[in-house]
Amino acid sequence: MKQVEKNKRLSPGAWVVTPLNARDRLTNEERALSFTVAKQSLSGWGRYKPQECAVYRPERRSELFSLLDSGAPRPFIPRGLGRSYGDAAINPEGGVIDMTRQNNMIRFDPETGLLECEGGVSLAEILEAFVGRGYFLPVTPGTKFVTVAGAIANDVHGKNHHCDGSFSRFVESFELWTPTRGILTCSDSENSDIFQVTVGGAGLTGVILKVRLRLRRVESAYVKVDYQRCNHLDAALEAMAASDKDYLYSVAWVDCLASKESLGRSVLMRGNHARVSELPGKLSGTPYRLPRRPTLAVPVDFPGFALNSWSIRAFNTLFYATNKDTRDKIVDYDKYFYPLDGILRWNRMYGKKGFIQYQATFPFSERAGLVKMLEHLAQAKCASFLVVLKCFGEAGSGMLSYPMPGYTLALDIPNRPGLEEFTRELDRILLDHGGRLYLAKDALTAPETFAAMYPNLDAFREMRRSLDPENVLRSTMSRRLHLDK
């Protein structure tokens, strides 16, 4: 086993913070604590309805435990890099525990690819440390600025779900602090029921301290990608059904403003990790080196009207026109997996009022539901510039894990008057077709709607209650959806 050097911490740029004269607002109990605490206006990545929360940032594990044992106002909710779009990691009642300082890598076994690290390590830190050694993440969402614990708490999925399932499949075990049972090691074979309730459990069963994660061996930092334009949803779904099996990664960009004979026109972007022998000459000598790119940032909030159906239509037309059918294009992993990470604070593009993300999954048998939703979006001129469609494979074992076999569509919706009514209509289409929403994205759905989508909810609540009968852990989301009932 080899000791891995400690990585640089990421700047907490994920936070949506309104700086205020923090100390003045703290209670005496909060001030008495030795670790960092501040009152901050906090939201999810969508910046939708921020709430003022006391935020603790324990530097070390010992500080985390002192906080949990202290008289500081409860409940708490752990938070990673705040990349959930909605209210999963905010809590104005007690406090939010920022876990990003718990980001030590502990050990790595190059034979097995098994990495042991603290829960606050980010996927970006793992990539930085391990791609050069020939390892990649086994599953990655569309941003690398998420923590390993955050990835478990939402059991995140990537473009390879149809082949590999979601993140928890590659988690050998984790260490969890629980309110009633202390620290437990959880895996498929040890405390497996607690493993299953924690995976996708939205931080409500305990605080994930350490994780053992299996990385994937790769020969390069590049993906060999085929781009294929499809002039209608049917063509895209048929192409995916026919040949997704040839690709480890598959995703489609969808023009959600296109309608009628162009409904759901898409660009499929499917690929596999490139072998060294597949790289062009100039890259084959340094297969793990990424091209240098300037980091861009959105410096201010865009005015709310900047992203409208006209500007998005222009963007969509251009995107569709420029992405011609191409085979075997060699693309670096940053560009393929994380196109938005290259623009820091891109969430400001939706203006001060923020936006929500809506992710809907329909069972394969309910293609009509997907069509209905796309028709509804096109009719409403719903202006989202990044709409993605994927096919999910088998569901995992997490009680509230999101993926199930079917089509999944994700899009941003700006916060404009009528947003709630609009999402209620989308929820109705989803319910009528046996579909479900994703906790990592949700900010608005009603508890009854959520309950109708997740048959294991009662079992989740019961198990959670046994671990946390006094509700030491709660969030705005858990209150809104009655997850902690």
Ligand SMILES: Cc1cc2nc3c(=O)[nH]c(=O)nc-3n(C[C@H](O)[C@H](O)[C@H](O)COP(=O)(O)OP(=O)(O)OC[C@H]3O[C@@H](n4cnc5c(N)ncnc54)[C@H](O)[C@@H]3O)c2cc1C
């Ligand atoms: C641009 C973008 C693209 C995305 N693409 C995808 C995608 O393709 N697939 C996908 O599945 N998701 C995707 N997401 C969502 C994102 O992957 C998840 O929301 C992820 O959980 C965020 O992790 P985080 O570290 O930011 O956690 P946070 O958002 O801070 O918290 C998420 C949850 O984790 C819990 N949590 C955090 N730390 C701990 C801990 N130590 N112990 C216990 N619980 C904890 C929190 O309480 C909360 O419930 C995307 C998000 C963005 C912004």
